Amino acid sequence: MTDDTRPPEPASTDRSIGKDQWVEAAADRRVETRVDSVRRRISSTPVQWRILVVGAVALLFALVSPSDYITRIAFTVALYTLLATGLNVVVGWSGLLDLGYAAFFGFGAYAYALLSSDKFHLHWPTLVSVPVVVAGTAILGLVLGLPSRRLSGDYLAIVTLFFGQIFVSIANNGDRLQISLNGNDVPSKPFNLTGGPNGVTGIDPMSLFGYRVHTITGYYLVTVVTAAVVILLFYRLRNARSGLALRSMREDPLAAEILSVPVRRLRLVAFALGAAVAGLAGTIFAAVQQSVFGSNFDVPFLVLLYASAILGGLGNLGAGFVGAFIVAVLPEMLRTPSTGRLLVYGALVAFLALRMRPLGRLGQFVASLIVTGALVRAILAGFGTDLRPRGSGLSGFTGALVPHLERSVTFGNVAFLALIAGGLALTLLSHEWRPFAGGVVTYVGMLAWENRLADQGSITRQLLIGASLVAIMASRPQGIFGTKRVEVL
Amino acid sequence: MALLEISEVSLSFGGLQVLNSLDMSVAEGEILSVIGPNGAGKTTLFNLITGVYKPDSGDVRFDGHSIIGLDPHRINNMGIARTFQNLRLFLNMTVKENVLVTMYGRNRAGIAAGALGLPRARREERAMHQRAEELLSFFGTRLQGYRFDQPAYSLSYANRRRLEIARALATSPRLLLVDEPAAGMNPTETHEITELIGRLRTELGLTILIIEHDMHVVEGVSDRVVALDYGVKIAEGSFSSVATDPAVIEAYLGKGAATK
Numbered sequence: 001m002t003d004d005t006r007p008p009e010p011a012s013t014d015r016s017i018g019k020d021q022w023v024e025a026a027a028d029r030r031v032e033t034r035v036d037s038v039r040r041r042i043s044s045t046p047v048q049w050r051i052l053v054v055g056a057v058a059l060l061f062a063l064v065s066p067s068d069y070i071t072r073i074a075f076t077v078a079l080y081t082l083l084a085t086g087l088n089v090v091v092g093w094s095g096l097l098d099l100g101y102a103a104f105f106g107f108g109a110y111a112y113a114l115l116s117s118d119k120f121h122l123h124w125p126t127l128v129s130v131p132v133v134v135a136g137t138a139i140l141g142l143v144l145g146l147p148s149r150r151l152s153g154d155y156l157a158i159v160t161l162f163f164g165q166i167f168v169s170i171a172n173n174g175d176r177l178q179i180s181l182n183g184n185d186v187p188s189k190p191f192n193l194t195g196g197p198n199g200v201t202g203i204d205p206m207s208l209f210g211y212r213v214h215t216i217t218g219y220y221l222v223t224v225v226t227a228a229v230v231i232l233l234f235y236r237l238r239n240a241r242s243g244l245a246l247r248s249m250r251e252d253p254l255a256a257e258i259l260s261v262p263v264r265r266l267r268l269v270a271f272a273l274g275a276a277v278a279g280l281a282g283t284i285f286a287a288v289q290q291s292v293f294g295s296n297f298d299v300p301f302l303v304l305l306y307a308s309a310i311l312g313g314l315g316n317l318g319a320g321f322v323g324a325f326i327v328a329v330l331p332e333m334l335r336t337p338s339t340g341r342l343l344v345y346g347a348l349v350a351f352l353a354l355r356m357r358p359l360g361r362l363g364q365f366v367a368s369l370i371v372t373g374a375l376v377r378a379i380l381a382g383f384g385t386d387l388r389p390r391g392s393g394l395s396g397f398t399g400a401l402v403p404h405l406e407r408s409v410t411f412g413n414v415a416f417l418a419l420i421a422g423g424l425a426l427t428l429l430s431h432e433w434r435p436f437a438g439g440v441v442t443y444v445g446m447l448a449w450e451n452r453l454a455d456q457g458s459i460t461r462q463l464l465i466g467a468s469l470v471a472i473m474a475s476r477p478q479g480i481f482g483t484k485r486v487e488v489l
Numbered sequence: 490m491a492l493l494e495i496s497e498v499s500l501s502f503g504g505l506q507v508l509n510s511l512d513m514s515v516a517e518g519e520i521l522s523v524i525g526p527n528g529a530g531k532t533t534l535f536n537l538i539t540g541v542y543k544p545d546s547g548d549v550r551f552d553g554h555s556i557i558g559l560d561p562h563r564i565n566n567m568g569i570a571r572t573f574q575n576l577r578l579f580l581n582m583t584v585k586e587n588v589l590v591t592m593y594g595r596n597r598a599g600i601a602a603g604a605l606g607l608p609r610a611r612r613e614e615r616a617m618h619q620r621a622e623e624l625l626s627f628f629g630t631r632l633q634g635y636r637f638d639q640p641a642y643s644l645s646y647a648n649r650r651r652l653e654i655a656r657a658l659a660t661s662p663r664l665l666l667v668d669e670p671a672a673g674m675n676p677t678e679t680h681e682i683t684e685l686i687g688r689l690r691t692e693l694g695l696t697i698l699i700i701e702h703d704m705h706v707v708e709g710v711s712d713r714v715v716a717l718d719y720g721v722k723i724a725e726g727s728f729s730s731v732a733t734d735p736a737v738i739e740a741y742l743g744k745g746a747a748t749k
Contacts, residue, residue, distance in 0.1 A: 233604040240603025240610060241589075241596050241617070244582075248590040251579035258539050260565040260594030260660050269600065485581045486642040 047235050051318060055228035062217050071216050075288070076328040078223040079281055084309040084320030085231055086277025092315035094270035095250025097153065100144055100160035101305060103167035104275040106297030108137045108282020110171065113200040113292045126206040134279045141275025145268040164302065171294030172197055199293035206287045219288045226284070230277060234317050246270055311472060313482025322480050330468060334461040337454045344449060344464065345398065348442065361435045368439025373401060376443065402446045412452020419448045492517045492696050493538070493664055498547030500537060507533045508720040515664065520690060520697045522707045525717035526740055531700045532574055535666050539571050540564040566594045570662035572653040574669045580642040584632055587641050587652055588621040591659045624655045647678045665689065667699040671706045683709040716740070
């Protein structure tokens, strides 16, 4: 018998037992804004088309690129995109925290370097050496994946990080390998495998289908095509049988295992897939640099890769491009103080315009900024400091607002410390006081910027990159194009 | 011959004896309920059958083959699926994906075929999608239409329980272990679950082993009932005979409750 509350049974063609009005009326409940409709239209275009469009635009960029320097940055973006894609499969899909990933990249680079260079006078053709290297890296991935049969989470991370460090160590010290088969024997003549700290140099450029790739533009095109193909393949895989199974392992490995997914085997497969992509990227890297060094593949590089995968949104393959773009382009843009200044003030204005609501709060902020400015200038004038603005353009404008002092180093240092203290204090204040304190802190920040930071390109760059990463992750913890995840509910 | 035979199975965690020389069997086509107070060893029994735990002694045979020591996914491939008492859905995957995932063991297409989209893989995927929609239609329109592509975490509690069942069915089992399907459900939903379990047997020909605390459900669905207490089987038989068994009443209500 059925319940009275349930609607009558549908016609015989429909084999459902219960109707859910809430679900039936879903379309009527949906309120669509303009942004939503654009978003829906984008997400309803097949992924393949979106990838092809982005790829085509990226290829065309090579034509309009003004200089090799710019093309080189674009190449880095493409390479990081490729690497982030592989990382996404291991970490984003399968939930395996693989901190040895940079070593796979390094292994690919070294393997290509040894097979196609003057080092051992092996000059394997590209179309032979690359597949061999990729297969070799995948096998190495399988081997390194073995601990994942027993370990997961933090423990796996420790083991893989250790492997990554061993790789760097071997690369840096592999120039005098001595093998003694019998413990009492005199060791064999030192054998130089990796070139040690001097690395391997004189690596062959790639040559594909009779074309010898010898410009950065050429490598850029090769990398864009490779990345697009890899992303397309993985997108196909994502919704195929194996891709679904890989993704279920991040969600609940035990439930997956009990319901027919061979988790331990697929973990190895995930490692191998990620490693193969990293190895492939490594061959391109080695060919571009025409040299490889162990230090290229150390922890800082690993952090960059994770940053690009996480910034884009872990688990979203194409988004790796966005993360890679930020990680590769931001440092270059901040290289010159004037663009740095433009970015900093642009970000400040954008933040105020978008986030300072209601307008009263913005008013409080501006008032507090002006009062602080007037006070600081009055105090400095009291000491008889020269407050005339220097520079022109944007720097002249900001110079008029914020004094640039003669003894800028000490003053700037003090302002910088005050900025840090102020920033920390800001987090402790209640909502209504933040605009006022924000004005003061911002002015102090401008003082620090104009007097000290703007002139210290290299250090400021790191600070700003760190700050922007923190800002991005704070506003979108799931990554720019990531989807919100629920861990336990 | 019984589909599932558990003989002399014992399991202890450290000093705690969880299952003590347990004997039971489930016949093909039967719906057998396992009842017992909290901590009686019911869920442990499920974990043991699905290969999460290995018994200290004794044997578990499915369709005549011992399944002790096999990996859980192998046991599943032989035809045993289960749902979880405290819901272990793949929360960040969509409703349909949850069902598609567990068809892994019943399909063949490998990584390369999937990535390249070879005809073989495409055919298989089409069949998988069709079957997933069929399975989800078991629950009326609740898991239909736009819900296919919603993440599982957006479902209500009752719908999550339903999805758990659909996901277990997707492995095409012969024996389905259902762990407290009615927990946290309202009376209407509980009633529907009872009906559904009956349909699973008649329409899909499943043998069902069910853990349940709601005695209305147990009464409504079971051919036979087994009562456990402290890992020991204390009663077995029809619902009415087990429900009136003094040992069972004592286990639930305490010593002397049966005689008063």
